[in-house]
Structure formats: structure tokens, C-alpha cells
Amino acid sequence: MLDPLAQVVTLLKPGASLSKIVSGAGAWRVRRSVSGQPFYCAILEGGSRLSVAGHSTITLQAGDFVLIPAAYDFTMMSLEPMADDAVDTQPVEVRPRDIRLGTRDVPHDAQLLVGHCTFGSPDAALLVSLLPQLIHVRGARRLAMLVELVTEEARGQRPARDVILAHLLEVLFIEALRATATESAPAGLLRGLGDERLALAIRRMHEQPNRSWTVTQLAREAALSRSTFFERFKQALGMAPMAYLLAWRMALAKNLLRARDESMADIAQRVGYSSVSAFSVAFTRYTGLAPGRYSREKIAG
Incomplete structure (x- = not known):
């Protein structure tokens, strides 16, 4: 029996574009507009909040995974709130693919794996329209194992890194979608x-x-x-x-x-x-x- 989820992801042809480790301490807030790119985030330690246009702000905790198949305007924030009129945080790249947010020179209280990827299909919009706008998975052991593999690969500079990441991302997408395939999922x-x-x-x-x-x-x-x-x-x-x-x-x-x-x-x-x-x-x-x-x-x- 054919698996519709596997078929959709295979046609989408997800690939690695950018992945990085983000560490935060204290209060911080980063807003992004990414013109419909796929975005994913895994909470490795601590927690954060995520606000996506058209959705209520959600609180994320260690082990959570978020996938936005077509991200536009969204904001990642620390659990510690910032004033609405405060200036957004300027990320600092302490080393390649390693980003620091918030208070410097103190141990981080949150660490995230964040990334953008690409869909190789020129008709990705048609396939993305079949998926929810926001996918949030919590407490999925298999997904946590995959995130750990992606994190290790993203941190390293080993041969064939991008090839491995592309295949891991494809599996990660399917696992995230499968974990969300319930009657309580958004319409789609x-x-x-x-x-x-x-x-x-x-x-x-x-x-x-x-x-x-x-x-x-x-x-x-x-x-x-x-x-x-x-x-x-x-x-x-x-x-x-x-x-x-x-x-x-x-x-x-x-x-x-x-x-x-x-x-x-x-x-x-x-x-x-x-x-x-x-x-x-x-x-x-x-x-x-x-x-x-x-x-x-x-x-x-």
C-alpha cells in the first residue's frame, strides 16, 4: 500500500540549505521574514516561545520539534519576556553555524537547532498546500533521535555532510508529519x-x-x-x-x-x-x- 506522506515528501525533494545551533541566555527576541522557505526548529535544551503570523504564540520545551513548510513572518523569543518596544536582539556568530543570543559571557539557558531547507520541486507550493501551516510535535522519541543525528551532522564538518543532512531531513520531515497525523491536526x-x-x-x-x-x-x-x-x-x-x-x-x-x-x-x-x-x-x-x-x-x- 502506498504511503501518501512519503509520496508528498519524495515529490517535494527536501534538501539542506542552512542549519545552525542557537544558544540563548536571558531575554532575547529575533524576528524573521523568509519568503515562504521551509523552516524547522528543535529545542535541545531549555525552552523558548514561537510566534507565527496567523497563529497563537506557542511555548516550546526541550524535545519539541516545529516545522513550518512555508514560513513567512515569525518571531522566536526567550521564555523571559522582552518589552514590546525593546529593540530586537542582534544575533552574534561566535563560530561558524554557532549563534549566540541575549546575555553574553554567561551559561546559556536555552539551545535550539534551527534551519531552513529547500524543496527541490518547482511546484512545491501545490504540495505544501496539502500540509498544515504549522506542525508542532512534542514527546516523540523517534523524532528526538533523528534531531540528535541532524544536530551532530550540522555541528560537524565531515565528508558528505550535506548529502547526509539532506537524507536525514527527508526522514525528519516524514517522521514529523507522521507524528502529527491525527484527527486533531489542522485541516489538511x-x-x-x-x-x-x-x-x-x-x-x-x-x-x-x-x-x-x-x-x-x-x-x-x-x-x-x-x-x-x-x-x-x-x-x-x-x-x-x-x-x-x-x-x-x-x-x-x-x-x-x-x-x-x-x-x-x-x-x-x-x-x-x-x-x-x-x-x-x-x-x-x-x-x-x-x-x-x-x-x-x-x-x-
Whole structure:
């Protein structure tokens, strides 16, 4: 059985961009605007607070892991509050990839592993839209082990460091997403997979994207009535079943078009269209580009 989370992360192609150890003491506050880059943070010691635009401020403690698939404006703060009108802290790089915040020349009371990464997929926005805006994991032993490995690799300068980090990050992403896949997750793919009934239908869509699915057939896979399935799916994922199926088919189609290992007819068939013309109409309507033009531009780019 195909794993939807693994498929999404594989298509995203996460890679290491920047990771560093941040140590803080006393009161400090750092604001960042990162234009939609993926951001992650693991609390190694002590604690801190995180404020993300559109979300309530959360308090983080040792062992916590946060992933923001597309970060824009956010603020990291010490547990000790700073006045609202106080000047934000200026980070000091004491050595490569080792940052100090707050009071100097005293032992740190908080230590974090923070990093930005890249998504190799040129269509990352489509896949990110299926994930929650903010993922916060607490008390996950397997995740803590992975964070420890990432931390060791980030601190070291050993051969093939970036290659190892890229693979560790991919596993870290999947583990963080898997730990969050519950019915209490924010609306999106993770909440859907946390619902045992809906998860059956979602996995069938991923296993057989070329099948001519209807809402009735998917409801049958989930052992729910058509109306119950439709409303439950829409509430959990934030979109209707056919909208999700279309989004997933288009993500697969884009990946296949970039590779160009198959004919247009084969690609159309693999993502559920009986003819090239039907696929072309759907793809153009969804992306604004005809499949052939999309493929040529991605190859040229």
C-alpha cells in the first residue's frame, strides 16, 4: 500500500540549505521574514516561545520539534519576556553555524537547532498546500533521535555532510508529519490520514490515481455514506474529495512532465485521463500552461 506522506515528501525533494545551533541566555527576541522557505526548529535544551503570523504564540520545551513548510513572518523569543518596544536582539556568530543570543559571557539557558531547507520541486507550493501551516510535535522519541543525528551532522564538518543532512531531513520531515497525523491536526492531509475511514479513501486515490473515481466509490472505500464521506472529507482536508484528487493528479503529472520519460498519452493515462486532449484541457485549466509548454519550459529552465 502506498504511503501518501512519503509520496508528498519524495515529490517535494527536501534538501539542506542552512542549519545552525542557537544558544540563548536571558531575554532575547529575533524576528524573521523568509519568503515562504521551509523552516524547522528543535529545542535541545531549555525552552523558548514561537510566534507565527496567523497563529497563537506557542511555548516550546526541550524535545519539541516545529516545522513550518512555508514560513513567512515569525518571531522566536526567550521564555523571559522582552518589552514590546525593546529593540530586537542582534544575533552574534561566535563560530561558524554557532549563534549566540541575549546575555553574553554567561551559561546559556536555552539551545535550539534551527534551519531552513529547500524543496527541490518547482511546484512545491501545490504540495505544501496539502500540509498544515504549522506542525508542532512534542514527546516523540523517534523524532528526538533523528534531531540528535541532524544536530551532530550540522555541528560537524565531515565528508558528505550535506548529502547526509539532506537524507536525514527527508526522514525528519516524514517522521514529523507522521507524528502529527491525527484527527486533531489542522485541516489538511495530516488530519485526513488521522481519520481511519478517510485514510482508506486517500490511500486508494494515491494507489490508483488513474482510476475514474467518483465520490460514491470513495465513500464506499471509507465505509461511509456518500453525504457523510463528502462532508467529513471536506471538513478534515479543507477541500472536497474531487478537488484533492485533482490536486494530486496534477502534482503527479507535473513530475512526469518534467522527467519526460513517457509519452504524453502514457502520462495522461497514468493520471486518470482517457485521452491526451482531455488531459491537456484539465492541466491547462489547472496550471495556466498546456502540458507540452510546461514540459519544455521546465526542461529549458
